[in-house]
Amino acid sequence: INRNGDTRDIYNPIRSSSCDITVVSNKILSDLYTNDKKGIKVKVEKVWNEEGTQDTTLFEGYMTPNSYSQKLSPNLDNIDMTAIDPLAVLKYLYIDDILVKARSITMGDLIAKALAAVKIDCNDLWIENTVKYTDADGGNYDFVKLVVQTSNFWDEGDDPSSVYDAVSECLRLFGYTLTFTGERYMIYTVISDHE
Numbered sequence: 753i754n755r756n757g758d759t760r761d762i763y764n765p766i767r768s769s770s771c772d773i774t775v776v777s778n779k780i781l782s783d784l785y786t787n788d789k790k791g792i793k794v795k796v797e798k799v800w801n802e803e804g805t806q807d808t809t810l811f812e813g814y815m816t817p818n819s820y821s822q823k824l825s826p827n828l829d830n831i832d833m834t835a836i837d838p839l840a841v842l843k844y845l846y847i848d849d850i851l852v853k854a855r856s857i858t859m860g861d862l863i864a865k866a867l868a869a870v871k872i873d874c875n876d877l878w879i880e881n882t883v884k885y886t887d888a889d890g891g892n893y894d895f896v897k898l899v900v901q902t903s904n905f906w907d908e909g910d911d912p913s914s915v916y917d918a919v920s921e922c923l924r925l926f927g928y929t930l931t932f933t934g935e936r937y938m939i940y941t942v943i944s945d946h947e
Contacts, residue, residue, distance in 0.1 A: 753796070753811050765923035766916060767931040768840035771796060771811040775831040791815070793872065794835035796934075809934035812872050813837040837932050838870035842916035845869055847905040850915060854903045859922055860896030863930070866915045867937060876936035895926060895939075 754770045792815040797807045813835045850865040905918045
């Protein structure tokens with residue numbers, strides 16, 4: 753399991769992960785071939801006891817479209833696959849898939865629509881208590897209640913940005929990071945002072 757995001761950006765607002773998997777099989781697993789970005793769901797769990805009643809999700813995501821390799825032979829072969837988490841899938845969606853241009857939307861609604869578009873089984877979003885915004889008059893507001901114009905997510909040529917870029921830039925403005933642990937989505941502060 754690779755916890756990555758953009759390694760060149762220590763304040764990367766979206767920290768996605770990937771999982772490299774090797775499957776041993778004596779068959780050609782042609783059903784693993786897909787061009788659908790959410791076609792094959794991957795879940796890696798660790799079972800803590802013999803009864804299997806307490807398990808922990810280590811990784812949950814989707815197999816990267818068309819990205820596995822297998823040698824063709826009659827013996828047991830290794831099939832190498834790469835899966836990406838739901839946050840990485842946001843790179844393959846465009847903002848016009850989830851929003852209408854020239855409307856106002858809260859940051860919370862933008863994030864909710866983005867996560868709903870790549871949803872797995874997780875419905876849990878944890879937001880750090882310090883994720884607040886103070887206006888010039890000293891009023892405190894939750895980050896998720898701030899309003900943004902959706903037209904900001906289209907360029908001058910009227911081409912929509914990716915959902916990943918739209919959410920990243922909104923989080924970057926306030927020094928926040930979004931991550932997926934396998935059991936919950938989390939938004940937390942990576943910069944201590946917001947002035």
